[in-house]
Structures are given as structure tokens and as C-alpha cells.
Amino acid sequence: MANSKKVKKIQITTTINGQEMELLIPPYISLLETLREIVGITGTKEGCNDGNCGACTVTIDRRIVDSCLVLGAEIDGKNVETIEGMATPEGLHPLQQAFLEEAALQCGICTPGFLVASKNLLDKEPNPSEGRIRHWLAGNLCRCTGYDKIVKAVQKASENS
Amino acid sequence: MHPYNYYAPENINDALGLLEKFGSKARCLAGGTDILVQTRGGRFELDAIIDVKNIPELTKVEWTKDHLLVGSAVPCYLLYEDEKVTSQFPGIIDAASLIGGIQIQSRASLGGNLCNASPSADGICPLIVHNTICVIAGPKGSREISVDQFCVSPGKNVLDEGEFLVSLKIPLPNSGFGAAYERFIPRNEMDIAVAAVGSSVVVDGGKITNSKIALAAVGPTPIYAEKASEFLLGKDVSEDNLDQASQIAQDSCSPITDMRGDVEFRKHLIGVLTRRTLDLALERAGGN
Numbered sequence: 001m002a003n004s005k006k007v008k009k010i011q012i013t014t015t016i017n018g019q020e021m022e023l024l025i026p027p028y029i030s031l032l033e034t035l036r037e038i039v040g041i042t043g044t045k046e047g048c049n050d051g052n053c054g055a056c057t058v059t060i061d062r063r064i065v066d067s068c069l070v071l072g073a074e075i076d077g078k079n080v081e082t083i084e085g086m087a088t089p090e091g092l093h094p095l096q097q098a099f100l101e102e103a104a105l106q107c108g109i110c111t112p113g114f115l116v117a118s119k120n121l122l123d124k125e126p127n128p129s130e131g132r133i134r135h136w137l138a139g140n141l142c143r144c145t146g147y148d149k150i151v152k153a154v155q156k157a158s159e160n161s
Numbered sequence: 162m163h164p165y166n167y168y169a170p171e172n173i174n175d176a177l178g179l180l181e182k183f184g185s186k187a188r189c190l191a192g193g194t195d196i197l198v199q200t201r202g203g204r205f206e207l208d209a210i211i212d213v214k215n216i217p218e219l220t221k222v223e224w225t226k227d228h229l230l231v232g233s234a235v236p237c238y239l240l241y242e243d244e245k246v247t248s249q250f251p252g253i254i255d256a257a258s259l260i261g262g263i264q265i266q267s268r269a270s271l272g273g274n275l276c277n278a279s280p281s282a283d284g285i286c287p288l289i290v291h292n293t294i295c296v297i298a299g300p301k302g303s304r305e306i307s308v309d310q311f312c313v314s315p316g317k318n319v320l321d322e323g324e325f326l327v328s329l330k331i332p333l334p335n336s337g338f339g340a341a342y343e344r345f346i347p348r349n350e351m352d353i354a355v356a357a358v359g360s361s362v363v364v365d366g367g368k369i370t371n372s373k374i375a376l377a378a379v380g381p382t383p384i385y386a387e388k389a390s391e392f393l394l395g396k397d398v399s400e401d402n403l404d405q406a407s408q409i410a411q412d413s414c415s416p417i418t419d420m421r422g423d424v425e426f427r428k429h430l431i432g433v434l435t436r437r438t439l440d441l442a443l444e445r446a447g448g449n
Contacts, residue, residue, distance in 0.1 A: 138350035139262020
């Protein structure tokens with residue numbers, strides 16, 4: 001039978017935060033591991049590593065996914081956006097600014113996932129209702145804030161954009 | 162974790178070749194929301210993951226004269242963002258729009274939900290009450306089976322080694338058809354059903370000419386509630402008949418007690434949810 005010696009790294013071509021890159025990765029590692037350990041961008045956080053908490057949320061072709069539940073191999077030819085792609089040299093994204101102003105975080109581990117998921121919502125629906133925001137963010141867990149401040153921050157960013 | 166290779170075949174024959182080569186050391190990857198967690202957790206020791214999302218038959222939603230053909234790897238969002246599918250199959254959409262959160266729905270498929278064969282799977286009861294046919298590819302050719310025969314025990318399905326699920330063939334609803342799915346969870350979102358029911362009816366002139374009721378999380382697999390379904394055949398749409406069917410469904414299920422709920426509570430839920438889904442199915446059928 002095949003064993004670990006027979007597992008060869010594979011080459012993929014992908015676009016991450018607008019930058020096209022070729023990567024050589026083990027075929028069994030997750031997109032989360034690919035981002036953090038191969039590409040070396042660590043803004044995307046590991047929470048539960050089984051698809052419950054949403055801390056590792058990124059977008060693939062403009063849809064949010066849990067990057068722990070995607071293989072790195074699957075992003076060949078795809079367009080990935082992470083928290084690192086959110087702020088510009090000119091300043092923070094309105095959502096990031098709103099999270100700061102509303103104190104929508106304490107420990108911060110869940111924050112990149114909440115920001116990526118919230119941005120994806122506002123990109124599609126600029127003025128979501130509170131209920132819609134809460135429903136959209138149901139796949140992101142936060143154990144510090146109790147959610148109200150996060151929802152308020154998303155509402156504020158929505159009003160300001 | 163045991164390291165494995167990744168393959169992304171572009172047609173059914175290549176996928177079958179890989180399944181034959183690796184046997185029980187291979188698994189198909191659709192949305193990955195179950196298989197990657199299970200593999201990481203050591204449930205399988207795989208040599209090959211076969212990503213089936215480059216195979217056209219598994220990733221398209223197609224309308225034929227008599228059926229809606231849903232590729233087994235079609236993610237949930239593609240169904241609920243499709244206006245034609247949502248208007249004709251609201252009972253399927255009830256489930257597709259509540260599996261996991263938005264992140265999960267970007268990836269998870271009804272076909273994968275079915276293959277995973279969880280007793281509490283949200284996707285399976287709606288498929289049962291829509292009389293769905295499973296299209297399976299295998300080394301001896303393709304075969305079709307009714308979806309209520311697909312799951313055999315918790316986590317086990319009817320697929321033989323070397324076979325995989327290609328698509329779900331859902332009959333187009335006739336006039337007078339309505340279906341609905343509801344589950345009970347203690348949270349609002351992102352939870353596993355304590356108990357769940359899918360119901361469908363065909364109504365003609367105030368009488369129920371066909372009905373299917375399916376129950377989840379109250380047996381080793383999602384089950385077709387035959388007695389409750391057959392009770393309604395030929396009956397008038399009345400409070401009493403709907404209550405009786407719900408009582409039969411409640412009495413005929415065999416749940417277990419676990420951290421999510423005890424036997425008595427689950428049976429009670431089945432009664433309540435059967436009645437609710439029958440009401441909604443009737444409303445969708447245009448019956449009242």
C-alpha cells in the first residue's frame with residue numbers, strides 16, 4: 001500500500017489577495033495551514049479546526065469558507081482573499097475602523113474571521129438588517145463580546161459606506 | 162494524521178479508476194465539511210482523497226423533462242440562490258439553507274450529506290419525501306436506487322467499494338404537491354437536530370392522494386415513516402387526520418436518549434414537527 005514516502009508535494013497556482021503565486025505544498029494540508037505555514041500570512045486564525053467557529057474564514061472566489069475545511073490543493077486556479085487583503089496603505093477598511101470604535105473585540109482571535117465574513121456580506125448587501133447580520137455571522141463564534149458590539153460595528157460600517 | 166495524495170479527476174471513468182486503485186484507502190471529496198474533519202480525527206487512514214468537483218455531472222444542476230438533476234457535489238448555496246429551484250422545491254431549500262452556517266453552505270452538498278449517512282442529517286428527509294433517486298457510478302456500470310434505501314446505519318451507506326454517488330434525481334412536483342422540512346435545535350443556527358421531520362403531500366379535491374413523512378435523529382438512519390404516511394392516503398385534509406398521522410409518526414419512531422435529548426422528548430418533538438411540516442406542505446400544495 002501507499003505510505004507517507006509516496007506522498008509528493010504538489011504545485012498549485014493561485015491568487016491570494018490579488019497576488020498570483022505558485023506554491024509547492026503537501027497535498028493533505030488545509031488551506032488554513034497553506035496560508036499560515038507555506039505563504040506565511042498568519043492573520044487567518046485557527047480556532048476549532050473543524051468548521052464550527054469560523055475564526056479561519058476567508059473567501060474563495062468571493063464566497064466565505066472555513067479555510068480549515070478546504071485543502072490547499074483545492075485553491076489551484078482560485079482567487080483567495082484573507083484579512084491581510086482588507087486594509088489599504090491609506091488606512092483601515094471601514095469595518096475595521098468600526099470594530100475599533102465599537103470595541104467589537106477583546107482577545108481578537110475571532111476578529112479576522114468576523115471581519116472577512118462581514119465584509120463579504122456588505123459587499124453583497126450594503127444595508128443588511130440586524131437579523132440578517134446575525135444570521136450571516138452565525139458561523140462565527142466569539143466568546144468575549146456577546147456579539148452585540150460586533151453586530152453594532154457591522155451596522156455602523158454599513159451606515160458609513 | 163496519515164498523509165494522503167490528492168487527485169482531481171475530470172470525468173467519471175477516471176474517478177472510478179482511482180477508486181479501484183486505492184480501494185478502501187480512498188474517499189471522495191465534495192464539500193469536505195465532514196470528510197476532512199473525520200480524516201483529521203483519525204477515523205480513516207487514507208492514501209488518496211479524490212476531489213470530484215471537476216467532474217461535470219457532479220457539479221451541475223440540470224432540469225430534464227421529469228426531474229431536477231442535482232450533482233452530488235453541488236454546494237447548498239447554488240440551490241437556494243437559484244430562483245427556479247427555490248420556487249419549485251421549497252421543501253429541499255428548507256434543509257439546504259439551514260445546514261451549518263454560510264461558510265459551510267458555500268461548500269457542503271446534499272450528496273455529501275447523504276453519503277455521510279448521519280442519523281441527524283438535515284438533507285436526507287427532504288430527499289426521501291420528494292421520492293429522490295440516487296444515481297450511482299461503479300465498476301460494473303451505473304445503477305439507481307431510491308434514496309430511502311441509501312443509508313444503512315450511522316455513517317454507513319449502501320455504496321460498494323469502488324462506487325460513488327453521481328447525482329440526485331428529484332421528480333418535478335406535480336400540481337397539488339407540497340413539501341416541508343423542520344428540525345428542532347436549542348439554538349437558532351449552527352446546531353445538530355434533536356429531532357427533525359420532512360413531509361410531503363399531494364392534494365386533489367380536498368383529499369390527500371399521496372403523502373410521505375420522513376424522520377431524522379430518532380433512529381440509526383433518517384427513516385421513511387411508512388405507517389404515518391400510508392395512514393393519510395385517501396383521507397380528507399382535516400385537523401383530526403393530520404393529528405392522527407402525527408401521533409402515528411410519534412409512536413413509530415425509536416429514538417435514543419443522549420446529550421441532545423431523551424426518548425420521551427424526541428418522540429414529542431416528532432409529533433409536533435410532523436404536524437407542522439404537514440401544515441406547511443399543505444399550504445405549499447395550495448390546499449388551504
